[in-house]
Amino acid sequence: MIKNFLPYGRQSINENDIQAVSNVLREEIITRGKHVEAFEAAFAEECKAKYAVAFNSGTAALQASYFAANTGANDKVITTPNTFFSTAGSALAWGARIVFVDIDRNTGNISLDALEPTINQPNSRGKDIIVPVHFSGIAVDMEKIDRMIRRTDTIVIEDAAHAIGSKYSDGSPVGSCQWSHMTIFSFHPVKTITTSEGGAVTTNDPNLYHLLKRFRNNGIERDPKYLEQNFGPWHYEIYAATGNYNFTDLQGALGLSQLQRLDTFVTKRRQLVQRYRKLLKGAEHIRLFTDAHDENTAFHLFVVQIDFAAIKKDRSQVMEQLLKRKIGTQLHYIPIYRHPELRQRVGEIENYFPEAEAYYASALSLPLYYEMDLDDVDYVVKNLKEVTTKS
Ligand SMILES: Cc1ncc(COP(=O)(O)O)c(C=O)c1O
CATH class of the missing domain: 3.90.1150.10 (Aspartate Aminotransferase, domain 1)
Structure with missing residues (x-):
């Protein structure tokens, strides 16, 4: 069937994937449940990161990252023009300024020579948020970027929507966040694994992890540790007007099955x-x-x-x-x-x-x-x- 036409990209769904999703459909809970948690745990493990938070798209994962990074109107998002719009577009809601850096035609990635002079400006009122994209799957040299950074408030978010399964030159997996605060992924059908729509953020920072989860579900806070008041087990408080970016158990089951391949x-x-x-x-x-x-x-x-x-x-x-x-x-x-x-x-x-x-x-x-x-x-x-x- 697909032999007739060769699209530029498409998913691969096998019987195990279909079975995994069908099984969830017979269960009591079909969203925000144990399959989401199982997928997140497996994904974090795959990336060798402490935490993974799944979202309903890569774009939502980016929005959540900018939220967790406390992006503000004085901040500069420094990124490549050779990317999907949401890499930078997701930061516009917080009024950030977008600063572009030219690319290296040998990889399609941000040019690190061009990046260096655009960061670390000492008199800038806001912080730098550096967002390299691992274009087509080729990993940017994150260690080199890390060595360039002089300001302690700089945030690094890797856009690894293309790079699930890629490795840095030292052999460690993209997503391990050794040289960044967060890494985002997309599981759109043309990507290497799919959850139909979907995305995730990995991080090693417990505070960012907490904020990513808060963003995902309407800014809701239930953990007594963070509540201003606590009237009972039914009590929750909202700390940000974000939206609903939840990942379903159907997506979790599909993602877990895809991850095996x-x-x-x-x-x-x-x-x-x-x-x-x-x-x-x-x-x-x-x-x-x-x-x-x-x-x-x-x-x-x-x-x-x-x-x-x-x-x-x-x-x-x-x-x-x-x-x-x-x-x-x-x-x-x-x-x-x-x-x-x-x-x-x-x-x-x-x-x-x-x-x-x-x-x-x-x-x-x-x-x-x-x-x-x-x-x-x-x-x-x-x-x-x-x-x-x-x-
Ligand atoms: C580099 C890059 N970043 C972000 C995204 C957004 O991902 P999604 O389509 O899952 O929202 C994409 C998807 O096309 C992408 O290619």
Whole structure:
């Protein structure tokens, strides 16, 4: 069925997943119960973090992180333009200023050389909130960022929506928060594991953990330790107007089942990437990310950078021609400062980001998901080469 059309990404659901969710549907409690807790415990363990809090999306996980970080109007959120809008957009509710840093075209990640001069400004009234994104699964060198930070009030939030299962260069898992306060994940269906919609934050800090949970459920506080008054077991108090971002037991059961296959998913995605690399080696007008991090990377995306001017076709034509051959592609991402919601706040700043712009002019994500075969990669590359070399 899926062989007919190759989307750029999709989930893999097996009978165990279906059974796990069906079982919960027969239970008394179907949300906020033991399956959520079991998933959180397993996820924290997988990431080697002390705590994990699950949310109903990666975006909610980001919002909760900005809340827990006590983001305020004087704070600067310092991040990459090559990401999904919510990486920065989630901080706008607290009035934070968004500061962009150019990218490194070899990885699609924030450029650490460009990051250094933008942080640590001593006379700034607010704090720095540094938000690197592990784009396509390639981990940013967090230890290096940690060494750059001079101000003690700086907060670091890793956006690891793409990087479940990836490792840093020392072999420790992304999400372990050795060099950050919090790490966020997304379990949207195109990601490496899915809970349909869903997300999580990992942290090692008990105070942040407490605030993340408070954010998730309408700012509700029940723990007697934090209550102003306590009239009885029914008593609770609200400490922030947040919203309902709860993760259900159905999602917890699916997540737990998917987590068991994480290594299998990661291995297969890496094999597919190796095949792409082999077949695209030396291809004219097509540039790939560095392979230096492949052994540590759980690939969410496989991005090529095509010199569209040289092939005399634009991205839309290439996408349309591939679609006719049943190959789905996507652009990750339009630099987020170009979206009207941010442009009206930061202005037309694209000229300051030559690398992000050059990347944007050339990027295309090719199909990559667990249920693809190596043959499918061969088919994609054969067609990509045809489309990019013939008129
Ligand atoms: C880098 C990045 N951050 C955050 C998100 C938000 O995750 P979700 O779609 O689960 O809200 C995404 C999802 O596309 C993402 O790619």
